[in-house]
Amino acid sequence: MPDGLPTVVTIRCVVEESPTVSTIFFDTVFSSKPGQFVMVWVPGIDEIPMALSYPDAITVQRVGDATTHLASMKPGDKLGIRGPFGNGFSISGKTLAIAGGVGAAPLLRVALEFPDVDFLIGARNEDELLFFRILRERCSVRVATDDGSAGFHGFVAGLLKEMPVEKYDTIVVCGPEQMMRSVLKELEFQNSVHNAQFSLHRYMKCGIGLCGSCCFDPDGACVCRDGPVFSGEYLLQSELGKYHRNASGIKEF
Amino acid sequence: MPDGLPTVVTIRCVVEESPTVSTIFFDTVFSSKPGQFVMVWVPGIDEIPMALSYPDAITVQRVGDATTHLASMKPGDKLGIRGPFGNGFSISGKTLAIAGGVGAAPLLRVALEFPDVDFLIGARNEDELLFFRILRERCSVRVATDDGSAGFHGFVAGLLKEMPVEKYDTIVVCGPEQMMRSVLKELEFQNSVHNAQFSLHRYMKCGIGLCGSCCFDPDGACVCRDGPVFSGEYLLQSELGKYHRNASGIKEF
Amino acid sequence: MITLKKSPVRIGEVSVRNHLILAAGVLGTCASSLLRMLQSGAGAVVTKSIGPEPRPGHAGPCLVVLEDGILNAMGLPNPSARFSDELEKLSNEPVIVSIFGGNPDQFAEVAGWFANQAQAYELNVSCPHASGYGAQIGTNPDIVKACTEAVKSQGKPVWVKLTPNVTDITAIGQAAEDGGADALVAINTVKAMRISTPLKRPVLGNKFGGLSGKAIFPVAVRCVYELYDACSIPIVGCGGVSSAEDVIEMMMAGAQGVEIGSALYSNPDLFQNICRDLYSEEGYHWKEIVGCAHA
Amino acid sequence: MITLKKSPVRIGEVSVRNHLILAAGVLGTCASSLLRMLQSGAGAVVTKSIGPEPRPGHAGPCLVVLEDGILNAMGLPNPSARFSDELEKLSNEPVIVSIFGGNPDQFAEVAGWFANQAQAYELNVSCPHASGYGAQIGTNPDIVKACTEAVKSQGKPVWVKLTPNVTDITAIGQAAEDGGADALVAINTVKAMRISTPLKRPVLGNKFGGLSGKAIFPVAVRCVYELYDACSIPIVGCGGVSSAEDVIEMMMAGAQGVEIGSALYSNPDLFQNICRDLYSEEGYHWKEIVGCAHA
């Protein structure tokens, strides 16, 4: 395509990762860093932000209209892709990846593309554990489930309590807002916030830092452009886990 | 300036070359080939095509509104310049330059910038001879005047009759339409048309090959873009010396 | 890329050789340059707009090249009736004569001069920088209808070229359709201005001019899309087309063909190049593409 | 390059810190992002347009970046009355609240919510892609006048932001002036569309959108120039401004200041950068520049 119109990709295959999550592979590889995201246009429905879980795939949790349509698409169907956008993770040295739910999507590539990674995955239950088999081949994986059906019984932040967090040069985190808040707290407690990077979710419309729908307090950073990855230190004084703004820009707590 | 708006130049000095012709020097050098031209915007009046007689100057004959205004401008005054446009001359080897009247303007640089050039200048009378002193320093110059007040008495094409034209690798010509037609005829007679290049004048508005006001028969070449320099061979079958189109596009014979 | 199968094309009652037409006013004053465009691949050509009197056009500068477009105010220079001499050389070629006038009678008069030479007329009721003509007429639906009727009565196909500089282009399109137009051409240039800051004055001799080229392509696509919904005669897309992709996009918006002007500046062989990219054996039939983005 | 002397500036009854203002709808939904723009050098900021009800905006895609511009149809997402919580954090800052409504009463109602927080109101009668609002109102001089009067009666400066998608922008400018406007802002986006050819459908969720950025700068300069001739209240130029040269050009056309939106995409530090280039000790007084291209 000339200029910045969405790149149209054809779906090659759809892999069910869990009862609510599928990975959708395209016929196009996007040169990108782990942690970068794309705006995925589901024709006739909407356009939504999604991490690239592989350079040629997204991993989608069904939560509403667009994600449900996405998950029901078939090989040969077409999507529009804008991006990759955002900054992505900066990874060096011994790395700990901490994923909650579909937050595993941007972190999978960290394990696949970097040499020295340990992985913590949290999920509601064993069925919802994402990428467990793939990760197990690549690195040491520890698991937490809310209902105890696999691994540690409890939240993933709980796992951290018993771990030597200070030995990691880089800690990358993605998951639900409250999970990230607890991890942030725990890392602060263990004096490891300075090594931590969190990938945030905020309501996004443009993806390029213009429309202001993803702006983040206190300093008005654009999660789409200045993020979605922010340092733990930056987040300590932020709105993370306290509130976010919805599509209208109204704060939700 | 961003994009293609006219470059604004300040006049450094104005040199009177003859009673009707002045050279106007700018504070800006335009990287260009001899034979290329610029569109000169005389603010509030009009924009007209002019050869670059030096990389930083034009040589203007007063014939109407814009040229008269131009000639009356003073150091410090400003002009807008679009271009350089057009193809310019391709010069190699022993070169003969044949100028009639203000047609000397694009040819002066041939003498100044190339090593092995002989020059013929034609003018109405001695006073109207252009660049004679400068040229004399650089190359062998022969002169023809309509009234015989200097050099050969007659048209510059007449001078050619007595010259060994075949010894030149390149022959470049610029002058009034009828003069160029006679030179073309004479060169054809002497079997030297294949070495000759003529710089043409046609009514020009855009200078870039879009508006069509300078189009040239039989093949619709744009004098502004495909020219203004054309080969003698190309011109043999052309409208040269027969007719041209005025500002409205009406043929004048 | 989506391609088209090459097949005979008729647009707005005119047989054209392919979907690409030279836009009015670009290399359109001489038979020789019009022929050159046909030889280099144009499917048809529209002439410079011809009016009731010869005009030398506005004082210069008449045109400046911008980063992403062209700004011009030629001022409708034209040889008037004498243009029929030029057209003598183009008999049997797909030539559409662009005409303008200040009222329906003038339109009819000018059209009459070319009765034996034009395959069709294109009414310029859309030039944004000639007082008394063009858009000054083309913003009034009643006058557009009357001018269309006046020319249409001469029995040849009439295309009406619209200005985007109106609140509602569909009202003008419908007026042309009501007047009997065989096709709508959208769009003429977008009214615009640039100023030379060092000279502290507008850069065009006429101050105001019309913007063409890439910058206006999204405006042209929008106008074609709106007209396709509102009118039922064929539409010819014009404005910023510079590639085969652009042609397909215009056609999906609803155009049966396109006119191309400014892009010839960057590439004088554009018609040829677009033809090469646009047509293929395996291509779609054009009817499958025209308007398909309205589904 | 022509530069300006830095001096206190008042535009349309609002004290601004310099001639550069953040345009409505760009990074304008949070106090924090507005503050960030002020800190990075904006002389004032206009908020996202606020309307009578919260709106989530159109389905996506809402925005695509083109080679020479931005095409958007956000659909006026806004938190409505709740926005006054955000503005709490911006007291004493030069904040202009952009508002929209479907009729004069709604304009007045929305304005009322921000009576203690707005330095001025900017009336969005110009957004080209929200049905019942924006340009659907702003193309009718009588409604524009009535909306202006309704807000003006609240005793604060009122700026009216105009759409270029009209036959005659000066008629709308004059209506705003008649309604008591303190300044005109020209222009909002130009109505446009792009189609995704592989998907055979318009690329925006809303199909139609507005073109902004470099592509529309010549259109914006033209509108400012026309308004300067036709109206006597101050004008704020908007549309494609991306450099100090552009600011000077807008001012020469007749603008007392400019608003900047799309260009922040290529350069988030643009305000700072333009300030550095635009102001100098030896610069002109802005009064010498504003409108000087009309001489």
Ligand SMILES: Cc1cc2nc3c(=O)[nH]c(=O)nc-3n(C[C@H](O)[C@H](O)[C@H](O)COP(=O)(O)OP(=O)(O)OC[C@H]3O[C@@H](n4cnc5c(N)ncnc54)[C@H](O)[C@@H]3O)c2cc1C
């Ligand atoms: C940078 C980033 C990366 C993401 N990566 C992934 C991923 O890899 N996998 C995944 O499953 N999900 C990811 N998400 C979340 C995903 O974008 C939302 O789940 C999706 O937009 C929901 O759309 P919907 O129409 O299905 O649901 P809706 O019914 O529209 O909304 C459900 C909830 O999703 C959120 N949401 C809706 N639209 C948006 C939007 N435009 N921007 C942000 N949030 C929205 C809202 O909180 C909303 O309440 C990511 C979000 C961001 C910001």
Ligand SMILES: Cc1cc2nc3c(=O)[nH]c(=O)nc-3n(C[C@H](O)[C@H](O)[C@H](O)COP(=O)(O)OP(=O)(O)OC[C@H]3O[C@@H](n4cnc5c(N)ncnc54)[C@H](O)[C@@H]3O)c2cc1C
């Ligand atoms: C490529 C080129 C290079 C030229 N170089 C020189 C030069 O170096 N020195 C010089 O003195 N003259 C040069 N001329 C001719 C010069 O452009 C005209 O003399 C000038 O345009 C006259 O303008 P005016 O307003 O003074 O006269 P007007 O009264 O407008 O016209 C006088 C005559 O000049 C010609 N003319 C007018 N406007 C134009 C135009 N836009 N384009 C072409 N011809 C026009 C017409 O034949 C007209 O009859 C050149 C022309 C061309 C095409």
Ligand SMILES: Cc1cc2nc3c(=O)[nH]c(=O)nc-3n(C[C@H](O)[C@H](O)[C@H](O)COP(=O)(O)O)c2cc1C
């Ligand atoms: C130099 C120039 C001259 C033009 N002259 C005319 C004209 O005489 N009549 C007309 O209807 N349109 C005229 N136009 C407008 C074009 O035909 C076309 O509508 C416009 O340029 C948009 O198409 P483009 O972007 O492909 O150039 C002219 C445009 C240019 C650039």
Ligand SMILES: Cc1cc2nc3c(=O)[nH]c(=O)nc-3n(C[C@H](O)[C@H](O)[C@H](O)COP(=O)(O)O)c2cc1C
């Ligand atoms: C993403 C985006 C959102 C916009 N939202 C609004 C808005 O809410 N209200 C408004 O009056 N204009 C809005 N506009 C228009 C801009 O304020 C501005 O008029 C236009 O973009 C032209 O300026 P620019 O080229 O500097 O961006 C928006 C523009 C963009 C790109």
Ligand code: FES
């Ligand atoms: S999504 Fe528009 S600024 Fe981030």
Ligand code: FES
């Ligand atoms: S001057 Fe316009 S085509 Fe040559």
